[in-house]
Amino acid sequence: MTNEENTIVCRCSDVTLKELRDLIAEGYTDYNEIKRLTRIGMGPCQGKTCTQIVLRELSMATGKKVSEIENQKNRPPVVGVKLKLISEEAQNND
Amino acid sequence: MIQTQLAIIGGGPAGLCAAISAAESGSKVLLIERNDTLGGQLVKQTHMFFGSEKQYASTRGIDIAKILLDKLEEHKDNITIMKDTTVLGIYEDGVITAMRDEDKYMKIKPEALIVATGASEKFLAFPNNDLPGIYGAGAVQTLMNVHGVKPGNKVLMVGAGNIGLIVSYQLMQAGVKVEAIIDAAPKIGGYLVHASKIRRMGVPIYTSYTVKEAIGSDALEKAIIWKLDEAWKPIAGSEISFDVDVMCVSVGLTPLNELLVMSGCEMQYIPELSGIVPMRNENYQTTVPHIFTAGDSCGVEEASSAMVEGYLAGLCASDHIGNRHPMYEEKKADFINQLEGLRSGPEAAHIRSGVEKSLRR
Structure with a gap:
């Protein structure tokens, strides 16, 4: 395997640097698009380990500064929650 | 509510x-x-x-x-x-x-x-960066200082900021050998008082070096570093190899x-x-x-x-x-x-x- 195939960008979903760079080479330079295609940023860590690497790769590929690249959207809940717990709380109806 | x-x-x-x-x-x-x-x-x-x-x-x-x-x-x-x-x-x-x-x-x-x-903690992208034995500095501190567990025997510390320097010292206090500290920047980021203490204990600090790759079958066995030039590009032939079972990533x-x-x-x-x-x-x-x-x-x-x-x-x-x-x-x-x-x-x-x-x- 090549070095890029052995380099993990997203530990939660086992996405490699090769997969990320291949997508960028195909023209995907929007973090949220890459997130939907690869699940980068959608695992238990919600992007805490991979975001900085993804932003830097996008910056190198597009020539834009990291500050000019749109970050991924964060939405609740930040960790997994059993539906049962939500339905129990919903009974309170407040 | x-x-x-x-x-x-x-x-x-x-x-x-x-x-x-x-x-x-x-x-x-x-x-x-x-x-x-x-x-x-x-x-x-x-x-x-x-x-x-x-x-x-x-x-x-x-x-x-x-x-x-x-x-x-x-x-x-x-x-x-x-x-x-x-x-x-x-x-x-x-x-x-x-x-x-x-x-x-x-x-x-x-x-x-x-x-x-x-x-x-920030994370680094290098080949085999998912091998067991590669930790963030926070995890090493949690293992050693909260749970009293040694993370391994020989460590390569990646990052010469204050956290990297302090955790290196704490590792030595715990009887773990720190083989070297490396940093991609051309100078040590942490306070000189911390760096001097570690140098006096014989640990080399390599500035302008980064991780080339980690090597190991089931867990980390070796870490290879290489030198960066002024444009932060790695220089072929500058590789140094360390036999370590722990790499501690402390890059901010x-x-x-x-x-x-x-x-x-x-x-x-x-x-x-x-x-x-x-x-x-x-x-x-x-x-x-x-x-x-x-x-x-x-x-x-x-x-x-x-x-x-x-x-x-x-x-x-x-x-x-x-x-x-x-x-x-x-x-x-x-x-x-x-x-x-x-x-x-x-x-x-x-x-x-x-x-x-x-x-x-």
Whole structure:
């Protein structure tokens, strides 16, 4: 395997640097698009380990500064929650 | 739904000080902490702090945590502590949701909120970076200093900032051999006093070096580094190999900002503050008026400044909901003055620049 195939960008979903760079080479330079295609940023860590690497790769590929690249959207809940717990709380109806 | 005057997310140095300060102002506080202990990273810090007397200089981090917990206890009538509780979301109607012990989901409606969630560690992309034995510096500190477990026998430390230098020293104290410390930057990032201590103990520090690859079948066996040229490009033929079973990655922290991002407050990438941070005024109030912030979540700095920011945010968030401390102006001026002092040296030039960029007047 090549070095890029052995380099993990997203530990939660086992996405490699090769997969990320291949997508960028195909023209995907929007973090949220890459997130939907690869699940980068959608695992238990919600992007805490991979975001900085993804932003830097996008910056190198597009020539834009990291500050000019749109970050991924964060939405609740930040960790997994059993539906049962939500339905129990919903009974309170407040 | 749980009602409270002030909810504080995070029981590290910033959150603890925010809770103490808010309680002193007369606010009813709900302090929410994800872990089963309060104190955040302070409890892993066995070394003495710098700063000045007001931020407990010359006291070990773990002892500072005890001092703060004692102060918290003095205000127990005004502070409710909720441990093992993860805040899951911040919604536009001001409600926050949280989960306790993975078996209770709840809604909380505070009048004001302080987000003091701290920072997370940065990670590096190099071949075989998922081999067992490759740790973040925070994990190594948790293993050694909280659980008393040696992470391995021979370590390559990646990063010569203060955390990398201090953790290297702590590893040596625990009887672990530190083979070398490397840093991609051309100079050591941490304080010279820490670096000198480690050099005197015979550990080499390689600047302008980065990790080329990790090697091992089931776990880390070898780490290869190589030199970077002036344009930060690796130089072929400059490789050095280390037989190590641990690589400790200490390449900096980035603000833990996901709750702030979803709250809708204005955020900006500010490299001097190590990531995407909320815009805020001198009261540490974000652009969402009832949401305040303090500590590393609004810019990575030191624990000493996180504590002062916490005191300031607790004071100002209380004032925002009508609980003005009788000595509000004096206290505020003192905290601002302390922060300026902590950020005054040449080492803090980048912090001053970052703070200036994050200020909304």
